[in-house]
Amino acid sequence: MLIASTGFRYQLLANGGFPALMNDCVVRVYGGAPRPANADMAPTGTLLANITKDGITAPGHGLSFTVAPNGVVMLASGIQPQLNALGTNMLAVWCRMAAVTDPPVYSASAVRLDFGVNDSDGIGLIMADANISAALERAIPYFIFGYPPLF
Numbered sequence: 469m470l471i472a473s474t475g476f477r478y479q480l481l482a483n484g485g486f487p488a489l490m491n492d493c494v495v496r497v498y499g500g501a502p503r504p505a506n507a508d509m510a511p512t513g514t515l516l517a518n519i520t521k522d523g524i525t526a527p528g529h530g531l532s533f534t535v536a537p538n539g540v541v542m543l544a545s546g547i548q549p550q551l552n553a554l555g556t557n558m559l560a561v562w563c564r565m566a567a568v569t570d571p572p573v574y575s576a577s578a579v580r581l582d583f584g585v586n587d588s589d590g591i592g593l594i595m596a597d598a599n600i601s602a603a604l605e606r607a608i609p610y611f612i613f614g615y616p617p618l619f
Contacts (some may be wrong), residue, residue: 472592473507473580486541486613489579492530494568495519496552497600499587500608503562509565511572516556516600520607523550530568533613534536541613546612549608553600560585560598 479489501513510616518525521532543549562572566580583592 469584469587471503471507471582471591473576473578473582475575475577476507476581479579481526485535487533487535487544490565490581491532492568493565494525494530494570495549496564496566497560497593498563499536499556499561500559501547503564503582506583507564508574508576508578509544510574513561514556515554515572516560517551517553517566517604518550519551519563521547521549523552523605524581525552525568527568533612542612551604551606551608551613553602553604555602557599557601560593560595560600561577565592 472547475619476489486522496515497517497519498511498513501514504510504512519531520529522529531549533541533549534544536542549570562582563581564580566578570578570580585595585598
């Protein structure tokens with residue numbers, strides 16, 4: 469299940485556009501605990517990895533997007549996201565997509581999306597192996613987003 473923060477829902481309606489809202493974002497991968505009840509809350513569990521356009525988690529290195537003709541969001545041309553582990557061996561459970569600078573605290577205005585890893589509904593991050601090892605670096609070959617989810 470995809471869970472949008474209050475800030476995401478408001479900004480989507482007020483300012484329109486996933487590519488603008490999520491420009492320069494990171495996908496943070498967590499394990500060890502279920503995701504929070506809503507995306508406004510601080511993250512739960514252990515931060516296992518970050519997904520950015522080049523493996524660097526800093527402003528200017530986040531993901532960027534474009535809207536495809538069929539109305540779904542795709543990665544901007546030339547971006548091949550990279551998952552970089554942070555040194556903990558654990559099973560990935562959930563992810564948060566947010567600005568690279570998003571702090572891990574409660575916020576009703578931060579633009580965030582929370583989603584599961586390998587959830588039974590097929591929505592979220594799908595990984596052939598959700599075990600994140602300490603030295604893992606993995607290219608993310610495909611990204612598509614539709615809201616509400618397409619699948």
